Amino acid sequence: MTSDLDGALDRLAATPVLLVAVDFDGTLAPIVDDPDAAAPLPRARRALAALARQSHTRIAVISGRALVDLAERLGPVEDGTLLVGGHGSEFEPDREGRLDETQRTL
Numbered sequence: 001m002t003s004d005l006d007g008a009l010d011r012l013a014a015t016p017v018l019l020v021a022v023d024f025d026g027t028l029a030p031i032v033d034d035p036d037a038a039a040p041l042p043r044a045r046r047a048l049a050a051l052a053r054q055s056h057t058r059i060a061v062i063s064g065r066a067l068v069d070l071a072e073r074l075g076p077v078e079d080g081t082l083l084v085g086g087h088g089s090e091f092e093p094d095r096e097g098r099l100d101e102t103q104r105t106l
Contacts, residue, residue, distance in 0.1 A: 017058065020051050024063040024070055040074060052078030060084055067092065 012018065022028060025035070028044040052059045059081040063070045067085030071092070074083065083092050 015056070017056055018054075019058050019060065020048075021060040021062055022048070024061055024065060024073065028061065029073070038073060045074075048081065049078050052081050058082070062088065066090065 024040070025031060025038055028040040028048070029038040030041065032038050048059055048061070051057050059078070060083075061070065061074060061077070061081065062084040064087045065073070065085055067083060067090035070083050070085045077083070084090065
């Protein structure tokens with residue numbers, strides 16, 4: 001690694017709260033010809049779980065898919081992992097950051 005990258009990683013590791021936001025299709029799951037066949041890669045699931053267990057890290061999985069579809073494809077996730085569907089218009093029920101009725105109608 002270069003010293004610039006080392007320095008950036010050191011600063012990242014020292015941040016008080018780190019948000020890791022990832023897309024489902026093309027990031028956690030490979031792009032496939034049939035969208036109904038998309039599934040997260042095992043190593044991607046393991047990486048998300050490991051990150052979610054870090055006390056200063058928050059995970060958000062964001063997708064253009066409907067929230068219910070995203071949740072079914074991911075299966076169980078670590079506590080504190082936020083699922084966001086519909087390109088940001090759907091949040092899991094009873095989670096912080098959820099859109100209220102006014103925001104949904106804008």
